[in-house]
Amino acid sequence: METWVVIDEFVKLAQLEKEKVLEMVAKGELKSKQENEQFYIDAGSGTHALVKSGITSGGAVIVQGENAVSSAVDSEFVEKTIGTILSLHEKVVSSKEETISSVKNENQFLKDALFNTQEVYEDDKKTIAILREQLRAAQEEIDFLKRKYRLMWGKAIDIKAKGNVQEQESEEQTTKDSAKAKES
Secondary structure, eight states: OOOEEEHHHHHHHHTOOHHHHHHHHHHTSSOEEEETTEEEEEHHHHHHHHHHHOOOTTOOOSOOTTTTOOOOOOHHHHHHHHHHHHHHHHHHHHHHHHHHHHHHHHHHHHHHHHHHHHHHHHHHHHHHHHHHHHHHHHHHHHHHHHHHHHHHHHHHHHHHHHHHHHHHHHHHHHHHHHHHHHHO
16 A cells, blocks of 8 residues: 655655655655645655665665665664654554545445435335326226216217207108198
8 A cells, every 4th residue: 555745744754855865766766756736755665765775864874685784783873764664654554544534434425325315215116106096096087087978978969869860850740741731
């Protein structure tokens, strides 16, 4: 896990000059990135670089290469290195705790959102069931009214049709009677 520290803070923690840190970045001994006009150093790579090179303000070298060959060790350098490692470790732990806390908060937020969504879904389901029941009742009422008016208007049409037939028959009879009366 990478923990990024602003270069000024890294210089303060490592107790090195800014130029020396930039030189180590240029050599590739330190990982760096630039974001939002800020220059960041990876704390983990900084710890490894400080232990490997063992650079002090006087320039004495403790470890060379992978063989870990020791030379004259300045106690002040050892204290500074251990202090730097401890402070970088504290930064990493602090960053880790912040990350865990933010992930927990995000998980809680998502859980709450999921529960709220579930409640809304259940409410919508109930509303849909009620609306379907109302629609079914309205459809039954419409069908009933259609049957009622069909029966009612159907009788009226039949009565009117019978009345029209009787009127036509009486008109025909009147016409025949008139014609017979004229003939006689």
